[in-house]
Amino acid sequence: MFHLRVVKETAEAPLVVKVVSANYRTRYKLEGITDVGSTPGSMKANTSYDQDLRAIGQALEIRGITVFEIKNQPGRYVVRGTPDKPSSLIASMRRWARGDESDASGTINYSAQEIEEIERQGKKKRAKSGRLPDFYNLSNTLRTLGAYLNSKDAQLLELHKRPLTVTLLYQNNDGHPHMEDRTLASFFNVFIEMHGKRSRLKG
Secondary structure, eight states: OEEEEEEEOOSSSSOEEEEEEEOHHHHHHHTTOSSTTOOTTSOOTTSOHHHHHHHHHHHHHHHTOOSEEEEEETTEEEEEEOOOOOSSHHHHHHHHHTTOOOOTTSEEEEEHHHHHHHHHHHHHHOOOOSSOOOTTSHHHHHHHHHHHHHHTTOEEEEEEEOSSEEEEEEEOTTSOEEEEEEEGGGGHHHHHHHHHHHHHHHO
């Protein structure tokens, strides 16, 4: 039994930190993970989460998936989500023609090699522009969340993305899991800072 640190955004205060008692490791043992945050072969804390999550975001954009969960498992990311309802029959047919379908359970696996390939393909398509990208574009949103995790030297455990909010479950060097439940908009300053650093490096 130990403490799970929970960060939750409320209307009264932008970020309220709560500490609650939780037998967190028991849950992961039931799921077959015996050591939270140090599972052999998992994506470690030195992973470039900004690049990994951007690549996953690019893949999910093509599939039309905007509400999902990501779990960091040994040697892969496991994404569970289903495509949003197509706006038209034509859009549905185009998605089917591209083969943008997950399996029947709505689960998609991304290995490190697959993420590298998605990143290579995305780099070819990205326009080199000095303009500020759209933060709410899924790949940019996930990249921002990844940069936030990198800045905390954290290891991602789970990410739950909803239309306006996100829940991040991660582990820091202190060995304890932390959970942040926040609006996507609350990460906009992280996005601006990240873009500013990239612009200065290019300059």
